[in-house]
Amino acid sequence: MNPANAVTAPVTIPKIAAILIVHNQAAELRRAIDALERSEQRDQLEILVVDCASDDETADFADEFPDITLQRLPENFGATKALNIATRTARAEYLFLLSPDVEVAPDTVARLAEKLDAEPSLTGVCPLLVDGAEQPVARTRPFPDRQSLAQVRGGGELGWIPISAQTLAQERIAVLYPGREALMVRKQFVAGMNYFDERFGEYWADADLAIKIRKAGRKLEMFPAIRATWHAPDSVSNDTIHKSDRILGAAALLGKHDGFLAGFGFRISAMLSALMRFDFALLTALVSGKKVGSQAK
Numbered sequence: 001m002n003p004a005n006a007v008t009a010p011v012t013i014p015k016i017a018a019i020l021i022v023h024n025q026a027a028e029l030r031r032a033i034d035a036l037e038r039s040e041q042r043d044q045l046e047i048l049v050v051d052c053a054s055d056d057e058t059a060d061f062a063d064e065f066p067d068i069t070l071q072r073l074p075e076n077f078g079a080t081k082a083l084n085i086a087t088r089t090a091r092a093e094y095l096f097l098l099s100p101d102v103e104v105a106p107d108t109v110a111r112l113a114e115k116l117d118a119e120p121s122l123t124g125v126c127p128l129l130v131d132g133a134e135q136p137v138a139r140t141r142p143f144p145d146r147q148s149l150a151q152v153r154g155g156g157e158l159g160w161i162p163i164s165a166q167t168l169a170q171e172r173i174a175v176l177y178p179g180r181e182a183l184m185v186r187k188q189f190v191a192g193m194n195y196f197d198e199r200f201g202e203y204w205a206d207a208d209l210a211i212k213i214r215k216a217g218r219k220l221e222m223f224p225a226i227r228a229t230w231h232a233p234d235s236v237s238n239d240t241i242h243k244s245d246r247i248l249g250a251a252a253l254l255g256k257h258d259g260f261l262a263g264f265g266f267r268i269s270a271m272l273s274a275l276m277r278f279d280f281a282l283l284t285a286l287v288s289g290k291k292v293g294s295q296a297k
Contacts, residue, residue: 014046016113016184017090020098021082023052026061028100028231033065035103040110046092050082078201078245078293087187087195095187097180097206102129103229104182111226112184123218124185124209126178128168129230136168137230140222143176143214144207144253146262152250153270155243155282157236173222176214180206182228189213197256201291202242204249211257244285245292 018036022029029049036047047068051058053076062070071085087095094113098104108127115125129137139160142148152158167173183206190196193212196205213220247270255263267286274283284290 012043014092015044016046016094016096016109017086017092017187018045018047018096018098018109019083019086019090020047020049020100021052021079021086022049022054022058022100023076024054024056024058025100026054026056026058028233029058029061030064031103031231032098032100033061033068035105036098036109037065037067038106039104040107044113045109046090048086048089050086052076052079052082076293078291080196080198080200080202080205081293083205084195084198087190090187093187094184095190096184097182099181101231101233102182103231105227105229108182108226108228109184112223115221115223115226116184116186121219122221123189123213123216124178124183124220126175126181126183126220126222127226127228128222128224129182130227131230131232134227136163136165136224137232139163140175141177141179141207144204144211144250146254146258146266149250149254149266152246153266154273154277155238155247155270157246168224170224173224175220175222177207177210178220178222181230185209189216189218197252199252199256200249201245201293202237202249203246204253207253208256211253240281240285241290241292243282244290247286248289248291 020029020032033047039045049068049070051070051072053073059072073082094116096109112125112127116122131137139162141158142161148158197208251263251267254266271283271286274286
């Protein structure tokens with residue numbers, strides 16, 4: 001055949017990019033990818049995994065799952081930087097931010113995309129999370145403002161708000177801060193905000209996104225009829241670096257959206273709180289600005 005007359009197969013541009021950020025979560029990641037591979041309209045889905053310097057078997061997943069894109073970082077720079085790497089790599093118009101602890105149903109991804117297709121005013125959509133017994137564990141976080149972030153001052157996590165059975169009976173639920181366990185957003189919006197702010201380490205990039213969506217007058221909604229299974233982790237990272245990261249990130253979030261004095265005051269208050277508890281390790285981390293990823297710089 002004359003090469004000049006050869007027919008080149010058209011390149012399929014995926015519609016949805018599933019983004020998973022992992023660190024030493026091989027078992028959870030395998031379960032999450034297996035579920036994504038069973039998705040309806042799999043040909044419209046690209047799966048992007050960013051491995052934050054795991055020392056488990058995650059590196060072998062490129063061979064085990066040849067249809068995914070696995071990017072391995074030499075150090076753990078924090079989830080925010082990893083999110084930006086994946087977002088800039090993604091070719092799709094919709095980004096599906098997914099925790100490796102979440103197992104989607106075969107129709108989850110396609111049905112979420114249909115909601116964004118149908119309503120241009122929607123910027124983000126999320127499914128109802130259920131446990132292994134199909135019982136709802138739907139939760140959203142309080143909107144990240146001065147009042148709700150006060151509970152983070154001691155290094156804890158922002159709490160969850162239970163959603164009532166009456167609310168879950170609705171076709172759709174407006175949410176202010178769904179987190180990034182299973183959230184599909186328009187890439188155009190994320191690119192328009194110049195991607196995720198890398199002043200955040202492991203936490204709060206999703207909170208910053210939620211605030212910007214609200215300020216833009218756009219909408220985030222949950223659709224309870226669309227399901228995904230949440231496999232609660234046995235534990236959460238709560239060492240000094242992660243505590244410091246949560247506090248410093250909350251201070252940066254307040255400084256960015258409520259003014260410098262709000263962020264500075266929050267950080268000083270957290271330092272005094274650590275001092276009063278004789279938590280000198282946390283105090284030192286706050287003073288030096290330690291966050292997940294800072295030790296890798």
